[in-house]
Ligand code: SF4
């Protein structure tokens with residue numbers, strides 16, 4: 551079975567995700583050597599209905615590190631690129647500590 | 662410095678191998694993300710393509726930025742003003758298509774697409790104003806960058822839908838017709854501007870009049886002070902009244918009939 555893709559949202563245009571959580575998650579993701587996608591701010595992309603969202607939404611099983619799952623789901627939908635309900639897991643960096651997010655993203659493969 | 666295309670298009674940078682240590686990797690990634698670019702971290706270099714910039718983790722951030730700028734061709738000498746992405750996001754699992762949000766919004770953020778409420782003018786939305794989410798009877802409107810739930814996307818609990826803070830009935834707000842109230846206050850403010858030398862006094866008066874609205878809906882002061890003109894508000898009030906009248910007439914005979922045209926929504 552192929553590993554789920556990983557998408558990280560940097561939530562750059564507002565301070566709603568704690569800075570330490572973002573830095574810790576991004577640092578450990580890049581240190582893992584695993585492939586992943588990172589975007590500046592999913593909200594901003596959704597507002598512009600950025601066509602790049604299509605590639606991000608359309609990739610099969612995906613783990614997304616961002617904020618509340620309900621918000622992320624309907625942001626993609628509102629931009630015209632719905633994500634599937636199956637196989638997409640959203641990890642909430644607004645609420646969960648970095649450790650939890652990283653183990654959710656990397657599972658057992660963390661280095 | 663950030664390097665966006667003048668049309669606002671962002672570039673995607675594909676970062677691959679290279680012997681950078683963890684802190685250099687993080688620095689490069691953070692710099693590119695804060696410049697506004699998407700980044701793909703790949704295990705191996707992909708085939709070159711037109712819409713991406715390839716870079717290695719062990720290259721300096723300055724080198725990668727220079728390559729990005731070269732790819733973009735032109736760099737906006739005056740980057741467009743900062744816009745916090747603030748706009749309503751609708752949870753269609755909850756939305757009942759009642760159109761209260763569309764009727765309420767004075768800035769034409771909402772429209773109708775294929776008979777459904779639709780967010781159409783995101784950038785018209787007033788930053789940090791979550792007012793329309795509070796008039797939604799189903800708690801279906803989110804602002805992902807709002808501080809509190811459920812407006813920020815957190816799970817909606819039964820008490821959120823019931824709570825007074827969440828559920829503001831437009832028709833009873835400010836003791837009756839919201840738009841008439843806004844219009845009156847707007848006219849008052851205008852008169853004061855023309856008759857009083859002390860403009861700050863008039864501004865204070867307008868602020869005071871709208872305090873209730875601000876408190877109930879968490880509307881920032883700046884938004885209250887930039888409400889559309891009295892004429893615009895009057896026009897919306899007229900449409901809202903017509904809509905309510907038509908609804909009343911219709912409700913007797915075709916209670917559950919859904920509107921089929923934009924006109925039916927009174928917009
Ligand atoms: S999707 Fe969530 S984490 Fe990403 S930019 Fe929007 S509010 Fe921030």
Ligand code: SF4
Pocket residue numbers: 751755756757758759760761762763778796797798799800801802
């Ligand atoms: S007010 Fe709420 S339920 Fe009604 S149309 Fe708008 S989002 Fe949907």
